Each structure stands twice: as C-alpha cells, then as structure tokens.
Amino acid sequence: MTAATSAATGGEIRLSRLSRSFGAVHAVRNVDLVAARGEFLTLLGASGSGKTTTLMMIAGFVTPSAGDILVDGASILGEPPDRRNLGVVFQSYALFPHMTVAENISFPLRMRRLGGADARERTEAALAMVRLEGYAERRVTELSGGQQQRVALARALVFRPPVLLMDEPLGALDRKLREQMQLEIKRIQKSLGITVIYVTHDQEEALILSNRIAIMHEGEVHQVGTPDAVYEHPSTPYVASFLGESNFLDGILESMDGSTSWVRLASGERIGARATELPIGSKVQAMVRPESITFDASGPRTNSLQAEIEVCEYLGQSIRYFTRGAGTTLTVRAPRADAAHRAAVGERVTLSWPQSETLLFG
C-alpha cells in the first residue's frame, strides 16, 4: 500500500523524542515517528504500552516530559487542546447527550464562529459522508453504538483538521460491526486524504487499516513499517510474537555460508535460517511462524524436526496443532483442506519448513 493518495489534504505530523514519565514510571520513551500527508499510521500495542498516552500528548491532554510534536513543521506543544485543530475520536465516543446529532456535529463549527447556512451545509455533508443522512434531529442517546461512533467521526472531521486521532474507536463494537466500520473508516480516510493516527491493540485491525504500523511496547517503538514489512521481517522478538503467531527455538549460531545461517539448537538438532549480522557463537532465538510449518517430508533448503502431537484444534478456517519437539512446544497451522487427513494426538510427525522462513534474533 502506498502512503500518499492523490487527493492528500492531510498534514504531516512528526513526533520527536517524545517522552512522558509518571514519577519513576516511563510511560513513553523517546518516540520518534513521522506520519506523512494522507498516511494512515497505527500505534499498535498491548495495554500499558504507551500508545494511548502518546495519542493524548498529541491531542494536548497530557503534557510531555520531553520532546516535541510538530504539525506541518510547526510545534504545537505550547497550544492548549482547543487550539490544536486536530480531530479526536474517543474510545467512548464522548457525544454530548444534551445535544442532537446535528448540534454535536456542528459544535466545532460554532466554536470557530461558523454559523448559519454554511454550517448547516457542512453538517449535512458530514452526515452524508458517514451515511447517516436524516439523523440530524435525533437525540444521540437514541442511537446504536455503531451509529454513535459514526457521529463521533463526523464531528471530528467536519472542521477539516489536518490530522485525525483515533483512540481504539471500535473496541466496544461486536465483530461484524467492527469489520464494517473498518471498511468505512478506510473509505472515508482515502476519500478525504486526511492523515490518521490510530491506536489499537487489535493486530488484525492494524494490518487491515494501516499504511504503516508502529509497534509499541513498554513506552518504546519497537518497529515501524508497512504491514508486510512488520509481519515478514519483524525486528524484535516482541514484534514477532505480537503480530501473528510465532515459535521460538533457542540455540547458538554455529556458522554462516552465503545466504544461510546455521544454528545448533539447545536440543541438539541443526537448522538453517536467514542470513544475519549477528556474530558467530552468539546465543540466538530462531523464529518460525506456525503457518510455515508442514508435515511433509523434508526437501532441499528445509529444516526438519521430530515432534509428537499433543493437542489438535479445529478452528473452522484452519487447524492448529500443539506439538512437542526440540524440547519445547511448537505450534503448527494447517489449512482447512487437510482436515480430512488430520494428524492424531500422540502421533509422531516430522515438522518441516523452509530455511528462508526462519528468522534469527540475538
């Protein structure tokens, strides 16, 4: 996915060595990020990773302990929240219960002294954009969760901010509704060309929505990259385990030849992995994704390990096995098509996977 769209109206937002500590706790540490015009950047991480604190610093509700925030080159650090001109969609929507849908949406316009026919027009346009035409005079307390979410979105966009901040907006919706809204958000973002900083703990959501993902852990950004990049080439074990599933095997880097590294596992076997810059002799963790492993016999440039099936789970879309091999538990994902020839619990199998799919971490 390319970052910029043709109709990019969004602004560029840059976080420079942004930090925030609460006493001895470093909630956010030296975050350096840039979201280009019209880019959809997601901050992905577990609770406590610092992603929401970072977003709140951008919005102006939390003061950074250090660092700077720049929108289109100008620092917004000195500005109070009402002067930053950024759209914010809160997790709980925060719609004003004493106002109608139209009054909620036109609120930022009124604050900017925009009234009358112009405001009405823009409110109608915002409602149309989130597909809620005709809902203008409804009370917000009468709306369903999904509808309220769309009103919150319309309200944050009606005044055409350069950047939109979204704090886990889909968390309260059920699965089907969430998937629908993800498509909506993507559609709206593309058509407006607005820059979005999106916070979530749902990795699937991040992969679907983002141009780039920044994985955060304990206040630091572990990796920033396109969904492809972070999934196929995770730079830290945390990123590897947070996105998708992963198996880790401990061992020592024995030797390297050309494009293959050779690792002697703690359990004795030898496997091949992608080339690495780690020095020979260092302790390493070899990572392979469950979907890369099959029960086929080994071939050229594949690794193989003996294992015994412990658990077999039928997940509808795929089958998941927990196997015991190389002194640890290894997860294997088999496609649904193989359901008929499922391996049985207790069966001894040979696990094999391409060497090129094995990553090393020091």
Added chain:
Amino acid sequence: MNSLGKAALASFAGLVCLFLVLPSLIVLPMSFNADNLLRFPPHGFSLTWYQAYFGAENWQSATWHSLAIAVSVTILATTLGTIAALALIRGRIAWRMLYIYLMLTPMIVPPIVSAVSMYGVFAQFRLVGTLPGMILAHTVLALPFVIINVAAVLQRMDWRLEQAARSLGAPALQAFFLVTLPLIRPGLIVAAIFAFITSFDEVVVALYISGSSAITLPVEMWSGLRFEINPVVAAVSSLLLGISAASLLAIGLLRRVATAQHRTPA
C-alpha cells in the same frame, strides 16, 4: 482551570464553610458568658448558665422527656421501618410506587401542616401533652428516614449470602437473623441514629403535641428564644453540639466498618 480561578474558588469555598459553621460554633464561647447580656464577644467567664441548666427543674424534665421520647421513637421507628424496607426490597407490594410515595409523605409535608393536623386528631384522642402522643408523632416523622437508609443498605447487600445460608439448611427467619441482620447492622445503626436525631431535635410538631406536660428540650429552648433571649440556651446549645459531634463521629466510624465488611470476599 487556571491557578487564579482555583485560588478564587478555594477562597470562596472557605468563606462558605465559615458561613455554614460559624453560627453553630459561636454558641460555645457564649455559654461561658458571665452576664446575661446578649453581646459578642462575651464578657467574663462563668459556668452559671451550665449550673442553671442542671439546676432548673423545667430544663431537666424537658431533657428527660426528650431522651425518653427519642429512645422510644428509635426503637419503634427502626423496627417498623426495617420490616417495611424488607417488604419493599425483598417482597411484592401492590402499587409499589404509591406505597413509596405514601411512606415519604412525612418528609414532604411541611412540618407546620403536619403539626396542626396531628394536633386536631391527637387532641380528640387526648394524646396531646402525653409522652405516648409525642412518641407516636415523632415515629411517623422518623419512619421515612429509617426506610430510606435501610432500603439502601439492603440493596447493596450481596443477596447470595442469605441464599447460601438457605441452601445450607437454614429456614428463612434464621437465615435473616444469622446472616442478613449482622451484615446490615451498621446501616441499621445509622438509621437508628437518624431516627434518634429526628426526634430529639424536632421542634415544630413538638410545640403542638407536647402540650404542657410533655415539654421537650427543643420546646423549652424555643420558649427561651421567643420573647427574650434566655442565656441558659447557650449552655444547652453547647451540650447539644457535643452530642451532634459525637453522633457524627459514630456514624463516620460505622460507615468505615460497613465498607470494610463489603470489601472482604464473601
């Protein structure tokens, strides 16, 4: 809010506190006044007014009346109110909302109207000027307070505890006495204190129902303020303040006991 706003708000709150508290506290120095002139600051230091209070027959009998009535009201109102609260929370009542409104009437009707109407009926039954008459009148006034308090406590209580007792073989009445009652005891005591204070401090209804033979402390104080300011009132006021402070403390401690109870796993 900026710091100037915060400072202004804080000072304002302080002034309002003063406004709320000053008239009550000021009686303390006044009670030690050496002469019987009403002026502040009081001159001299003397305990004559305390002595006058403890020595005067009318003040002592008024105090005794108030205590006797208040204690009786507490017992009667707490009992009636508790079972009424049980009925509301745990039972089925036809026209439940109507019942609630009717039970709240003593709180909503202006005291003067209650007093005058009660007087009409009580006079007929020769209850005016009698202790039983006062007890009945004050119980009616105290009931809503007891019901509201006990109902609140019952709602907060974890009903599964009594159900567990039932499942272990305890019949309904026993389960109530052995499990529910101890758990709501702090709330019951708070309700009882409310009932006591409602009766002990009540003046308007007492003015009508106490007649000449069941005069209560507030009525005696009223006489001491109506036409001339009787300085003994200052001494009595100080004593009453002490009692109020003590009950406030008691309730504060009980509330803490109650919340501690709820925090421990069932």
Added chain:
Amino acid sequence: MAVGGAAIGPGDRGRARAHPDPDRRRLTRTGLLGLPALAFVAIFLLYPLALLIETSFHAKSGEWSFEQYARIATTPVYGLILWKTAWVAGLVTLIDLLVGYPFAVALTRARGAWRLVLLAAVLMPFWTNLLVRTYGWIVVLYPSGLINTLLLHLGLIADPIELVQNTAGVLIGMAQIMLPYTVLPIAAQIEKMDRRLLQAARSLGASAPRTFWHVYLPLTLPGVFAGALVTLVLSLGFFVIPALLGGRRDVLIAQLIDFNLTKVLNWEFAAALGTILLVVTMGLFVAAQRWFRLDTLWTEAR
C-alpha cells in the same frame, strides 16, 4: 440484580395464574411486612391531613362552605402574606443556587482532607439542632453581636446595622439552613458527569470557559433543578427561622397558620391556609417528578 420481589411486574399476573409460582406466596408474605408502617403513617398523618383538608371547607358555624378560601382570596393582608412567603422562598433559593453551585464544584474537585472538611461543613446543618443554629445566628446578627461588634471595631460603621428581627435576618438564616439541600443534588450530578465530554469539547475547539458554558453547565442542570426545587419547597413551609429571626412585619404563611390556631383558635381558617400550603408543596413535587423523568433522558450518552 434484585432477585424476586422487585423484578416482578403487573404483566406477570397472567403467567402466575397458569403456573402457580411457589415464590409468589413468599414474596407476597414478605410484602405484607410493609403494612404496619403503612398503617402507622395512615393513622397518624394521612388521616389527620385528610381531616385538615375537610375542615378547611367548613364555616366557623360548622356547615359546608368555601368561606375560608374566599376570605383568603379577598382580604389583601393574606394575599400579601402569601406573596411575601413566595418571594422570601424564591430569594432564598436564588441565593443558595448562586452560593451553592460554586461550592458544589469546589466540593467535587476537593481531595483528601479538604474534601472531608467541605463535606462536614455542608452536612453540619443536618447534625446540629435547628434552634442551636438559630440562636447562633441571633448572636452573630444582633446589634451587639459578632458582625456589628466587628464592623464597629474596625470603624466601618458608626451605628449597628439591623440584621435580625427583620427580613434580612430571615433570609440569611434560611439561606444557611437550606444550603445543603441545594449543594448535595448539584454535587451528585457533577460526580456523574463523564469527564471525556469536557475533553471532547476542548479537542473540538472550545476554550475552557466555553466548555463550561456549552457542556459542563447544561449537564449539571438536572441537579440544579432538583436542588432548587427541594430548597424552594422547604423554604415555603418554614416556621422556626421566620418566627425567631423575623420582625413583626415578617409574618409568613407558617406563622399565620400558627397564629390562627393557637391565638385566635380559628381552626377552619388555619386549616384552609394549611391546605393551600400542602397543595402547593405537593404540586411542586409532582411537577418535579415529571420533569425529572424527562431529564433522565440526558444522563450519559451510552
């Protein structure tokens, strides 16, 4: 959450007949526990009130007549007293709103020891005897009392100001007594507010003052109405403060009722006045109930 009793409604009656519910009997029996208290209130208050209302429709001679009400309506003095009662009650409510609202804001913002101090101060009127407080006000407001002595001492005035035995005394005394009734509902409403709404308003471009005006204040209005109503109703029927702190010209309806019954022994007239006060009080409460049903639509967007 409540098991049994509270959850059963009128619609269940049909179902219960078809399948006799053993729980029903138990619940109804428990419900009967409410009868003693009800009987108590009915005999000793509701019946007397009914009697009062009935008495008001009699002439002094005993036959049925509207003459008492006619007298109230046609005699200017009584109209004046009713008007003064309403006026004083209204002013007390207004004062308490102006003083109570900021105090409620301060109370909800206070933390730790300060919160306890403010809470104790506002609850104090509930715990101190009314007559003690009234006596205290006399001491504070008397010509030789606290305020006058202080002002004379500081040289700010030459002669003592009349602050008691007049309307000023009544207003001051009642404003203090009623303040908790105004403050507590407002504070409760503020506590319920979703703080995110204030943040949302800021993020949409509203400065702090504008956020207060457009979001904070409207959301506290149900509490304001509740507090104002309780204060107003209580002030209308108040007896002790106007009688002790007021002057000869500060006769309000409660004192008028008292006068007519104890001094003039005119039962029927006192009953008529009492009925008017009762009806107005009840009427205000009923109106408020409907209003609050509407208001609860506002509370919380989700």
